Amino acid sequence: MKIALVTACLAGVAHSKMAAMALKKEAKKRGHEICVEEQGGHKLPVKLSQEQIDAADVVILAKMVKIAGENRFEGKPILDVSVNKALRHPVMIMDKAEELLK
Amino acid sequence: MKFWEETKTIFKNTGLHFRTGVSYMLPVILIGGVAGSVAVLGGTEIADGSIWKIFKDIGEIGLKYFVPVMAAYTAYSICDTPGIAPGFIVGILAQQIDTGYLGALLGGILVGYATYMLLKVRLPDMLQSTWGFMAPVFSTLIIGVFLVYVVGPPIAMLMDFLTDFLTGLGEGGSGILGAVMGFLGGIDYGGPFSKTQSTFATAVMDIDLFVPLGICGAIVVVPPLGMCLAAFLKPKLYTKTEKEYAKSSWLYAIIGGFTEIVIPLAAGDLWRVTVATAIGSTVAGIIAGYFLLELSTPVLGVAQWFFYDKPLIFALSVLVGTITVALVVNLLKGISDRDIAVLEREEEEME
Structure with a gap:
């Protein structure tokens, strides 16, 4: 399964990064491919490319604030969760993402 | 009905919209705060035209205008780009009628919601493209009047009370x-x-x-x-x-x-x-x-x-x-x- 993940938190220094790390680890463990975009106030985000978005089977948005460019993912199966949840329960989030595809 | 569902989602996500506003506001305070602190190095009496004066001015601007920035991006969170301009104006208005942070927060949410709803109005094709420009104007006017006449006075009183209370601690x-x-x-x-x-x-x-x-x-x-x-x-x-x-x-x-x-x-x-x-x-x-x-x-x-x-x-x-x-x-x-x-x-x- 190919996953596109976007994380966004208040200051863009801690939660977004940690949630991304937690989900990346869980995805790797299950053998999924994952590409990540971290958004936040204080850095230039590395944007997902159009090819990456097109190729993704499922999109996970882990957010605490509004995600910039959410319309890029229109028509894709989207899992919308809070950053804190993604950080604490990556296993559950990944289960849900897998369910979304079934 | 779709209308009520959308309204419900917007208000259910108030926290998210508010946090988005704060997230864009923080850098403004940061710039203002750092500039102001550096200006302190220039001593207590800063001469006009010196570099410290510029720093001090920048600091004051940052620490004053973070409020409208917050209102603007709270509105942006609700209805994307069309919300930014109304949010800025309502935020500055809220500051002018002494409702400060609270008024700006409320104003930002209300004006974002109003703009969102007005943009949903369907008009004949000929008018539709003009409406895109006019809707934010109307939402700003409506919420501005509402803010000054209705919610302004009680919030200003509350802010006064809060200020007195906190300064007198x-x-x-x-x-x-x-x-x-x-x-x-x-x-x-x-x-x-x-x-x-x-x-x-x-x-x-x-x-x-x-x-x-x-x-x-x-x-x-x-x-x-x-x-x-x-x-x-x-x-x-x-x-x-x-x-x-x-x-x-x-x-x-x-x-x-x-x-x-x-x-x-x-x-x-x-x-x-x-x-x-x-x-x-x-x-x-x-x-x-x-x-x-x-x-x-x-x-x-x-x-x-x-x-x-x-x-x-x-x-x-x-x-x-x-x-x-x-x-x-x-x-x-x-x-x-x-x-x-x-x-x-x-x-x-x-x-």
């Missing part, structure tokens, strides 16, 4: 404020409760109060430093992974000034760690509050050390708070039946 009152803020900051490591107290601390800068930010800056480093010290004092009480997190946590606290690093440490032993950090952070808050520790620049981590008015008090509150966390958490862990050997085996299986 004195040492004892500030100590209590510090205790409350310390408790909130110590229980969820950068979660909603911590953000409530830090947002409050930055918000009251609007009414020239800098003690809450001083408290906030002091308590934020206490949980990670305390856990680091605790693991250093009694390593036997921690698993291998926990020790690794604890060892690096001081770095996060001192350089980055954030508490989130404590989350993995608390996750394995939630209530004992939470109780300890809450107590330690409350103690630090009381000390910082009682001695009226002021911080006029909302920077985190190592940079903030240069901006405290009483660096010794800062050091004292952090030190006492840190030691309290370490002692309490080791005491609680010491009398618990946490079996480190079993936990370590589980950790290895996970990998």
